[in-house]
Amino acid sequence: MDIADRLLAGDRRALARTITLIENGDPEARSILQRLYAHTGHAHIVGVTGAPGSGKSTLVSAMARAYRERNQAVGIIAVDPTSPFTGGALLGDRVRMRDLAGDPGVFIRSMATRGHLGGLARATSEVIMALDAAGYQRILVETVGVGQAEVDIARTAHTTIVVQAPGMGDEVQAIKAGVLEIADVLVINKADRDGVERTESALRMALEAGEQVSHHGRFMSIEPLKPPSPGWRPPILRTVATAQEGISGLVDAVERHAAYLQESGRWHERERTRVELTLREILRDELMALLMTRLPRHLVETHLQQIVARALDPYSAAVALLTATMRTDEGTVG
Amino acid sequence: MDIADRLLAGDRRALARTITLIENGDPEARSILQRLYAHTGHAHIVGVTGAPGSGKSTLVSAMARAYRERNQAVGIIAVDPTSPFTGGALLGDRVRMRDLAGDPGVFIRSMATRGHLGGLARATSEVIMALDAAGYQRILVETVGVGQAEVDIARTAHTTIVVQAPGMGDEVQAIKAGVLEIADVLVINKADRDGVERTESALRMALEAGEQVSHHGRFMSIEPLKPPSPGWRPPILRTVATAQEGISGLVDAVERHAAYLQESGRWHERERTRVELTLREILRDELMALLMTRLPRHLVETHLQQIVARALDPYSAAVALLTATMRTDEGTVG
Numbered sequence: 001m002d003i004a005d006r007l008l009a010g011d012r013r014a015l016a017r018t019i020t021l022i023e024n025g026d027p028e029a030r031s032i033l034q035r036l037y038a039h040t041g042h043a044h045i046v047g048v049t050g051a052p053g054s055g056k057s058t059l060v061s062a063m064a065r066a067y068r069e070r071n072q073a074v075g076i077i078a079v080d081p082t083s084p085f086t087g088g089a090l091l092g093d094r095v096r097m098r099d100l101a102g103d104p105g106v107f108i109r110s111m112a113t114r115g116h117l118g119g120l121a122r123a124t125s126e127v128i129m130a131l132d133a134a135g136y137q138r139i140l141v142e143t144v145g146v147g148q149a150e151v152d153i154a155r156t157a158h159t160t161i162v163v164q165a166p167g168m169g170d171e172v173q174a175i176k177a178g179v180l181e182i183a184d185v186l187v188i189n190k191a192d193r194d195g196v197e198r199t200e201s202a203l204r205m206a207l208e209a210g211e212q213v214s215h216h217g218r219f220m221s222i223e224p225l226k227p228p229s230p231g232w233r234p235p236i237l238r239t240v241a242t243a244q245e246g247i248s249g250l251v252d253a254v255e256r257h258a259a260y261l262q263e264s265g266r267w268h269e270r271e272r273t274r275v276e277l278t279l280r281e282i283l284r285d286e287l288m289a290l291l292m293t294r295l296p297r298h299l300v301e302t303h304l305q306q307i308v309a310r311a312l313d314p315y316s317a318a319v320a321l322l323t324a325t326m327r328t329d330e331g332t333v334g
Numbered sequence: 335m336d337i338a339d340r341l342l343a344g345d346r347r348a349l350a351r352t353i354t355l356i357e358n359g360d361p362e363a364r365s366i367l368q369r370l371y372a373h374t375g376h377a378h379i380v381g382v383t384g385a386p387g388s389g390k391s392t393l394v395s396a397m398a399r400a401y402r403e404r405n406q407a408v409g410i411i412a413v414d415p416t417s418p419f420t421g422g423a424l425l426g427d428r429v430r431m432r433d434l435a436g437d438p439g440v441f442i443r444s445m446a447t448r449g450h451l452g453g454l455a456r457a458t459s460e461v462i463m464a465l466d467a468a469g470y471q472r473i474l475v476e477t478v479g480v481g482q483a484e485v486d487i488a489r490t491a492h493t494t495i496v497v498q499a500p501g502m503g504d505e506v507q508a509i510k511a512g513v514l515e516i517a518d519v520l521v522i523n524k525a526d527r528d529g530v531e532r533t534e535s536a537l538r539m540a541l542e543a544g545e546q547v548s549h550h551g552r553f554m555s556i557e558p559l560k561p562p563s564p565g566w567r568p569p570i571l572r573t574v575a576t577a578q579e580g581i582s583g584l585v586d587a588v589e590r591h592a593a594y595l596q597e598s599g600r601w602h603e604r605e606r607t608r609v610e611l612t613l614r615e616i617l618r619d620e621l622m623a624l625l626m627t628r629l630p631r632h633l634v635e636t637h638l639q640q641i642v643a644r645a646l647d648p649y650s651a652a653v654a655l656l657t658a659t660m661r662t663d664e665g666t667v668g
Binding site for chain 1: 364367371374375609610616617620637644649651653
């Protein structure tokens with residue numbers, strides 16, 4: 001049995017190995033994923049995002065426990081777009097998740113950026129494929145903070161949970177309001193703290209303001225991140241993840257959202273968006289790889305030197321390099 | 335005079351217009367930037383990053399004031415990778431920066447993501463080009479939070495300032511430790527608050543741990559974000575930006591870093607890295623645009639449907655689509 005067969009048969013080590021190959025950008029990952037792909041499409045992908053300090057990691061662990069009580073296999077991907085150098089936060093997560101670690105129905109993996117642009121988004125969607133094929137029915141994708149990573153997750157998850165906590169200061173609240181747009185479910189975690197009422201009413205106001213903007217279509221000619229969902233109003237839920245309080249209700253809400261997506265035909269719509277993004281990313285990477293093998297390194301080098309010296313601008317250089325590659329193509333064909 | 339000439343002559347409206355064209359991905363932006371490029375390469379690009387609540391925006395305003403006292407023209411780019419929907423944080427910044435707004439030696443621009451992957455990084459580097467050509471000698475690029483955007487800035491800025499504040503909680507501190515790797519200068523802002531000593535010793539320990547890892551080369555086979563800088567040890571400075579305290583010392587440290595880069599030959603090295611990244615981004619975008627014009631939409635559509643139905647995997651689909659485009663090329667040539 002090769003690695004893809006073993007993964008499909010439920011071998012955890014084969015899954016772990018596949019994820020490592022994906023992270024390293026190993027060509028073997030690609031052939032494994034080609035084999036796995038037909039076995040994907042069964043998982044409910046849930047993005048969990050929010051600012052540092054909102055208790056996302058604890059919430060994700062608590063949700064995993066609730067899913068396990070319902071006999072569902074759970075994959076957890078903790079995406080850390082910060083440097084892998086120190087990784088203090090993720091180390092903390094791992095300690096917190098220790099009680100889940102012995103359970104064969106749970107698979108936890110932390111992923112850090114390798115620093116190359118856009119690479120994390122593609123690797124994350126490939127790890128989701130691997131977990132999906134391995135039979136994990138719920139996949140929780142946790143991201144740190146607010147940023148491009150969250151936008152990507154909103155586009156690839158079926159359901160996005162935005163986590164807040166009371167009393168995190170005005171600036172933080174204002175920034176977090178920016179991610180309301182991507183929320184399918186809102187959670188106020190650490191709800192035993194002071195200020196929970198104020199946080200909830202602030203969220204409710206922000207949600208209503210967002211809805212008014214949605215009714216007028218595009219806002220300042222900016223495309224919405226997701227198509228609007230009439231028939232679904234993001235609920236605001238309170239949890240105390242450390243005490244497992246409110247978690248069952250949260251999981252219920254996430255399941256309701258899945259049912260809404262299925263019944264309204266939006267599940268299929270989100271699948272299509274996911275697939276289109278994945279295809280675009282693969283095409284982009286393949287094209288660049290193709291170009292790089294065809295472009296003689298000395299040609300790139302001389303152009304770079306000219307750009308640094310301001311004797312050539314990068315746009316004209318790009319056109320010149322592309323034209324040079326095309327000419328090589330024609331030469332081969334003729 | 336066309337828009338590029340007017341920008342080079344110091345016309346602020348031409349600059350503002352150029353930036354809008356860049357943000358909108360307008361083809362005119364490209365021809366303007368081609369004209370401007372020869373006039374770039376004079377600015378010192380300074381990235382300012384740190385978690386929400388560290389007072390980055392106030393610090394950036396304070397630095398701009400200090401630069402103005404030294405008669406240097408300052409461009410400020412506030413990059414907000416969150417949704418443009420609410421934008422509460424940036425509104426706050428604008429209010430804080432109001433006292434700088436009447437000064438012709440200061441140009442402030444907020445940029446928000448349009449939600450397309452990687453687009454913000456390219457747009458930011460193009461806005462930097464425009465400000466550089468317009469004669470702004472110091473360009474401060476402020477980003478919110480920790481994430482991919484910060485990694486990108488570390489790769490495009492000459493000098494990266496990482497801002498912290500005392501008493502922001504353990505989780506936040508741990509996450510922020512991840513960006514130490516990219517720091518050329520560390521700032522503890524709000525240094526009049528309790529806990530400043532503890533923050534400073536935590537930073538110092540993290541820095542020393544980072545140095546030890548550096549000495550052993552790569553850490554867990556992960557490429558460093560920047561080449562190590564022997565001869566430069568990131569200073570840890572204390573500021574109270576709201577009271578303009580410590581700002582002059584900070585600006586001195588940033589200038590010292592620029593001098594270090596110049597003397598060690600690393601300025602040229604970073605310029606090369608910047609240029610290489612810019613060229614790659616342009617090539618990638620051009621290639622995708624070229625592919626999209628050549629690929630018949632119906633062909634993409636049928637492939638997408640098959641991928642959604644799991645009858646085809648996205649990797650094989652990408653190869654099929656690329657092969658189809660190549661065949662069209664050959665047909666045209668023959």
